[in-house]
Amino acid sequence: MTSEMDQQDDTYLVGYGDAAQAWISHRTAESHAAFFTPHLKSGMTLLDCGCGPGGITVGLAAKVAPGAVTAIDIESAQLAKATQRAADEGLTNITFEEANLFDLPYDDNSFDAIYMSAVLSNLQRPHDAMAEVYRVLKPGGVAGFNEFDSGGDIYYPMLPGIQRSTELYFKLREHVGDDPRGGRRLKALLHQAGFQCDLMQAIYEIIEPAHYAHAASVQFEQDLGPTLIDLGLTTEKEIQHMSADWAKFAKHPDAFVGAAWVQALGRKS
Numbered sequence: 001m002t003s004e005m006d007q008q009d010d011t012y013l014v015g016y017g018d019a020a021q022a023w024i025s026h027r028t029a030e031s032h033a034a035f036f037t038p039h040l041k042s043g044m045t046l047l048d049c050g051c052g053p054g055g056i057t058v059g060l061a062a063k064v065a066p067g068a069v070t071a072i073d074i075e076s077a078q079l080a081k082a083t084q085r086a087a088d089e090g091l092t093n094i095t096f097e098e099a100n101l102f103d104l105p106y107d108d109n110s111f112d113a114i115y116m117s118a119v120l121s122n123l124q125r126p127h128d129a130m131a132e133v134y135r136v137l138k139p140g141g142v143a144g145f146n147e148f149d150s151g152g153d154i155y156y157p158m159l160p161g162i163q164r165s166t167e168l169y170f171k172l173r174e175h176v177g178d179d180p181r182g183g184r185r186l187k188a189l190l191h192q193a194g195f196q197c198d199l200m201q202a203i204y205e206i207i208e209p210a211h212y213a214h215a216a217s218v219q220f221e222q223d224l225g226p227t228l229i230d231l232g233l234t235t236e237k238e239i240q241h242m243s244a245d246w247a248k249f250a251k252h253p254d255a256f257v258g259a260a261w262v263q264a265l266g267r268k269s
């Protein structure tokens with residue numbers, strides 16, 4: 001279940017600031033798991049790995065009810081939000097558990113279905129996490145992965161501060177050891193773990209530009225900025241220039257943002 005590598009810390013760069021939460025909380029099974037839900041049936045057991053605030057989890061749970069859903073996250077505050085969301089929606093078939101997906105506290109071959117969204121590209125050892133998912137999935141079971149690939153994101157107009165924000169974001173991800181283009185690696189990760197890959201597709205999430213611009217500038221000013229300055233990759237002054245361009249972008253009548261996601265289905269034979 002565990003290996004020597006599992007003992008190492010994994011840095012979760014996105015963090016839990018308001019900007020990151022604003023991104024994540026609006027996601028639903030309809031918006032981010034439509035490729036996966038047709039494979040779910042009432043009565044299935046399902047594991048949601050890295051459930052975050054639970055917006056997608058509740059939609060998956062409704063599909064398999066009265067089947068039991070286990071939703072895990074490494075961060076207790078995320079689980080508290082997800083628990084509240086499930087209660088608000090009247091769902092009683094979800095158990096929320098604090099767990100590390102590098103060392104899942106479940107027996108081999110435990111679940112009929114497993115889902116994971118926006119987690120693998122945040123990990124320095126995605127292949128180890130994928131191996132754990134493979135281990136706890138039942139033979140014949142299906143696993144759905146929804147993963148961002150920042151290399152496919154589209155911004156218009158590409159103002160200088162936005163170009164620079166993108167460059168710094170990639171530099172920081174690479175410094176930490178994440179793969180910000182992780183989505184495109186899903187099929188390779190699936191094959192490496194032993195899965196058969198039944199689907200590999202890419203979609204765009206169209207995001208309201210002012211909302212995106214606000215979250216991006218808050219994230220640079222508050223969450224990522226201090227680390228970038230400590231690493232000598234930017235300065236306070238440059239962050240202010242970037243924020244000014246995000247503010248222009250937010251008001252620009254022609255602004256457009258498309259965020260790239262790669263989605264894959266893995267089957268365990």
Ligand SMILES: C[S@@+](CC[C@H](N)C(=O)[O-])C[C@H]1O[C@@H](n2cnc3c(N)ncnc32)[C@H](O)[C@@H]1O
Pocket residue numbers: 010012014024025027049050051052053054055056072073074075078099100101102116117118119122
């Ligand atoms: C970007 S959020 C995605 C949340 C949700 N799946 C979604 O797409 O809306 C990533 C989540 O993975 C969790 N996470 C990161 N590393 C983890 C680990 N090693 N084990 C379990 N959860 C982890 C984080 O705490 C965070 O809640």
